[in-house]
Amino acid sequence: MADDRMADIFAAVRLGGGDREAARTALERLWDEIGEGGDTLYRCVIAHHLADMQDTAEGALHWDRRALAAVFGPGVPLDEGLRGFLPSLYLNLADSHRRVGDFDAARMHLTIARGHLDVLAHDAYGALIRTGLNEVDIALAAGSVDRLPTGESAYKTA
Template identity: 70%
Template sequence: MCESTSKQSNICAILVRMADDRMADIFAAVRLGGVNPEAARRALRALWDELDPSGYPLQRCVVAHHLAVLQENDAEALAWDQRALAAVFGPGIPLDEGLRCFLPSLYLNLADSHRRLGEFDSARMQLAIARGHLRILADDAYGEMIRSGLDRVDAAVGSGSTERFTD
């Protein structure tokens, strides 16, 4: 959940406001990842190829973010993590609340990808950036998931682990 002046907005509400056919397709592909990762990768990649680079950045960010998670190769995961962040910070893209809410998660995933590649200095830098964006998150289950994820990746960096987390 993201904090706003009204304290009522959250990621789900932001995405529901954009509940167009394209987002429905994206959510269907994301859900598919839980049962058939290969089919989800194909569906998300097809959506990525269809999305206009000048189109709505949140759609591109969500697709790239989930493609990163579904990659079996850590270098490919990092490339998709970078695409997700680029979708947020592309030229002329206003950083609205919907995009700001994703920053801690995007930087967390970048940190974890760098860690799995043994790029510990880069991982530490991404962790620091992620922590700098935590104020946007509410003290709810989503915020706690991101905060505990940061702690977990930080501990793995500290121990020099490049292993993927199994859960």
Template identity: 75%
Template sequence: MADDRMAEVFAAVRLGGGDPAAARRLLEELWNEIGVGGDPLHRCVIAHHLAELQDTAEGALLWDQRALAAVFGPGVPLDEGLRGFLPSLYLSLADSHRRVGDFDATRMQLAIARGHLDILANDAYGAVIHTKLDNIEAALAVASKEPLSAG
């Protein structure tokens, strides 16, 4: 059975490339509709993408924390679907901490992300995550709080 809610989420995410404000509004509506008791995977994906659409590092950090909280909520089984997001979630959290200038928290989140890299396949997604790790580490090494380039 197709996951209609996830289809709605990804439709909103696709808007982000052309109209970030519209994507943010739609994802926030979905977040509110799903609510606290909603599907953890939906909540995680929505919050993860909302973090990327924030105008401030503080806003991104808040949504990154919500994405991780959705995974580790009370009674939430850490299934393979959620576990597969952990490297990306911890890297996003590390990058948000870096951007707000909390370099100690950045180092901690990078260490946790490294501990979850073994779940990644040796494929294009895995390569993207490894590149993101390298980029965050390089920015941290020079104490940069600037956003990383998307490309």
């Protein structure tokens, strides 16, 4: 999607590579501008990336929930574009629940994420999400609440 608002969102996300605080501030400003009743896709993408920019697992979980809520808001049609986000959204929810120590919720969200894998192609992005599912599953089995070894798993920046 090549529009000005999406360009603004991804410009804010790119700030996170060097300055997470600047990225958070820019994304939160965009969130406020779009508002609760704003475009579903924008809200989902902003919240999805804001979750990745949080310093705490609780903060990430808050924004992961908002990303999913944007997709399933009242009257929001679940189109192909939004449906394509579901494996990643549920994966991030699983990881955030794991990091706050809610392993049952983490397992539930992993199961839901796997149930949506059919929307993913067998390409690099699909492999990234599938790898993320395995990483979170391994961390759950170990009882870990730590960030994944990559600091922020590669799937989170997808």
